[in-house]
Amino acid sequence: MLQIDRLVKRFGSHTAVNGLTISIAPGELFALLGPNGAGKTTTINCLLGFIQPDEGQAVIDGLSVVQQPLETKRRLAYIPEQVNLYGHFTGLENLAYFAELGGHRYAESRLHDFLAEAGLQPEAHERRVSGYSKGMRQKVGIAIALAKEAKVLLLDEPTSGLDPSASHEFSRLLGRLRERGVAILMATHDLFRAKEDATRVGIMRHGSLVRELTAAEISHTDLEKLYLETMRD
């Protein structure tokens, strides 16, 4: 469960996040849309503890991000546009390292299982990550989320730059995480994937949520129309 409650983040006189409230239940995927500068990444950075909010709070699995930073980080997985891994280590070694940071130590065979579950071809498991494609790095990111038994997954522009089949496969993996009860927040510009993958869609502008809808209730075309209208208001 992820709860964001009246979150405010200011940079000098500029308010990047302005009273944002979102609640995401286990198994839900909330897609956060919004133009450049709307405050999506700033919100995610507050949840990750990279920056401190000025007001409001974020709660992960019942724990406050500000008051229990280490405990909340253990329950979180984060997949940015470019998954940050150690290039000179293999996928398997990266997974072992990040799982251990999250407090989990696994036998090698179990680590292979997580990578396979995340869709990484077996022959790639013991190859250096520096030779991986973007899609392969993201699969390691998913394997890390599985190995950490993350309760909450944060995604920032995960499908930008992925080819359509990699993007489709990534969505399928997100579906599997949802089935396991992970609460997912995905910041994206991809209206198609938002509609396809999300249970709810929110449109953010100037740091606030200006629209919120159930993905099943709207067509792709109507979502695009609504988004463009919201930007004109």
Ligand SMILES: Nc1ncnc2c1ncn2[C@@H]1O[C@H](COP(=O)(O)OP(=O)(O)OP(=O)(O)O)[C@@H](O)[C@H]1O
């Ligand atoms: N460290 C910072 N210092 C000053 N201003 C910042 C900082 N980080 C973000 N901002 C400002 O806060 C606002 C929100 O930025 P943010 O990156 O959260 O937007 P975004 O919705 O993620 O945009 P994009 O879609 O381009 O990733 C922008 O006006 C940005 O310039």
